[in-house]
Amino acid sequence: MNWQPIETAPEGKSVLACNALGYVGRAILLNGKWEHIGKPTHWMPLPAAPGEKCRTCSGHGAVGNILTAEPCPDCTPAAAAPSAHVGLLAAAAHIQAKAQAHLDERGSYDPDTGAVEMSESNQEHFNTLDELAEEIRMMAEKVAPASCDKPPAGWTCSRAPGHDGPCAAAPAAPVAIKESP
Structure with missing residues (x-):
């Protein structure tokens, strides 16, 4: 799942949205107005519920056929940007x-x-x-990172930057979703 510019959000579909203040929550665009969030800047599709398969790829991690397969945009983490x-x-x-x-x-x-x-x-x-x-x-x-900058998106490594060998990687802490009042 990647954050996308708010201008590309679908109308009438619940999405995850965030605003400039860092609020992240479920929102929906109806008739050109956002509900449940004020002035969002970015959006992404809602993730599948725990235990539920991804709605886009049915849990396969890829979309398309054997000749045109690409990583699923909704459940495959994007490559981390270089530090x-x-x-x-x-x-x-x-x-x-x-x-x-x-x-x-x-x-x-x-x-x-x-x-x-x-x-x-x-x-x-x-x-x-x-x-x-x-x-x-x-x-x-x-600006050297305090820890390794090699692990894939969604993971953290406790080793020092530039270490030899594999990362000591663990899943990153999930982002807490705040519900709007």
Whole structure:
């Protein structure tokens, strides 16, 4: 189940909705007005009741036929978005690769000194890229997750970030659904 923009919600069908204040609950759109929730921002289909099969895929976890099967959108968890830590490290690696490409393209190796030489402006550009990559790596350390960021959506891992081997994963705590007054 994925949260979807409220503009895509079906008319006349009970759904799970949430608003900007974090309220989550059952709601229905009737004649262009939401009932049971004020100003929702996102919605998703209601999950199957405990012990009940998914209404979309009858509990199979996939929709379509053998040739067109896709994960069920209502009961297959979406892949977790990468954390800010992972994204920042990827950005730093990308900038570092650009710096290396600049060095490879514009620099020349001096076999006598073992140094790479290039014009002052090219050296300045390389240094700027290199420093930027390092600053982004330092930013990544500030937002490093307190625990592993590898487990699939809906699961948590108690191990440290970047651990070797499998995750020590357990199902994430279910979200409590508040009923509106």
